[in-house]
Amino acid sequence: MVDDLLSRKEKHPPPAAATIAKAVKQHAEWEDEHQEERHVPRVPADGYFVLTFDDGPHPLGTSLILESLERFNCKATFFFLGAEVEKYKDLCQQTAKLGHEIGIHGWMHTRVERLTTTENIRMLTRTLDTIKTVTGADVRYVRPPYGRLNESFLVAAESLDLIVTGWDVSSDDWRSLSKPDIIKNLASEGVNEKVILFHDAAGDPLITTEALEWLLRSSSEFGLKGISLSECSALRTLPSLKPMDIKRWLSAM
Numbered sequence: 001m002v003d004d005l006l007s008r009k010e011k012h013p014p015p016a017a018a019t020i021a022k023a024v025k026q027h028a029e030w031e032d033e034h035q036e037e038r039h040v041p042r043v044p045a046d047g048y049f050v051l052t053f054d055d056g057p058h059p060l061g062t063s064l065i066l067e068s069l070e071r072f073n074c075k076a077t078f079f080f081l082g083a084e085v086e087k088y089k090d091l092c093q094q095t096a097k098l099g100h101e102i103g104i105h106g107w108m109h110t111r112v113e114r115l116t117t118t119e120n121i122r123m124l125t126r127t128l129d130t131i132k133t134v135t136g137a138d139v140r141y142v143r144p145p146y147g148r149l150n151e152s153f154l155v156a157a158e159s160l161d162l163i164v165t166g167w168d169v170s171s172d173d174w175r176s177l178s179k180p181d182i183i184k185n186l187a188s189e190g191v192n193e194k195v196i197l198f199h200d201a202a203g204d205p206l207i208t209t210e211a212l213e214w215l216l217r218s219s220s221e222f223g224l225k226g227i228s229l230s231e232c233s234a235l236r237t238l239p240s241l242k243p244m245d246i247k248r249w250l251s252a253m
């Protein structure tokens with residue numbers, strides 16, 4: 001056995017010092033030739049961002065946003081209000097049919113931290129059932145109005161297997177900012193691997209859509225892909241929302 005190994009070793013001697021030196025030289029020459037390529041800035045091929053829209057569906061806002069997303073082949077997540085889903089069933093169905101994800105914002109745009117667990121369960125179930133009946137889609141995520149919640153809301157959401165989700169970057173479009181100001185908000189925070197908050201039924205829908213188009217155009221130039229929250233959840237921990245200190249909040253009113 002040992003003899004066998006020794007004889008094989010002799011047949012394949014280690015490379016001589018001259019051979020190693022030659023290989024090192026060749027590698028250095030290759031590095032010089034390709035230096036320019038190595039300094040070209042590269043965006044990771046798997047770069048992504050998540051677009052989320054609160055407050056819809058809205059006949060103008062949601063329609064404009066759906067058109068833009070379609071043009072750039074981008075999928076997003078919409079946090080809808082149950083009462084508006086009931087009013088604009090076609091729009092809600094169109095959103096789901098185009099492959100976007102639908103989450104819950106609430107039945108109406110009310111402050112859920114003022115509701116008991118039972119009231120929250122009733123409100124969420126009604127919204128969940130309405131979205132399910134209209135679209136047939138499964139709902140996984142919930143984001144309460146203003147991102148405000150208390151322990152009662154968390155318990156209610158968990159009992160219905162809903163995941164409470166916040167955001168990393170806010171466009172602040174609901175403040176009716178100008179397009180450059182919305183762009184400034186997004187650019188200063190950066191969007192790669194971030195969950196971004198927009199609104200399809202607050203602020204100026206035309207300005208929101210123009211800012212959104214800027215984001216879609218520039219991100220596609222950099223090779224970033226817009227994905228849904230479900231797809232993102234396989235890549236990173238989603239931004240959460242913490243229960244607020246209700247006493248501090250009441251004293252600030």
Ligand SMILES: [Zn+2]
Nearest residue numbers: 054055145146
């Ligand atoms: Zn809202």
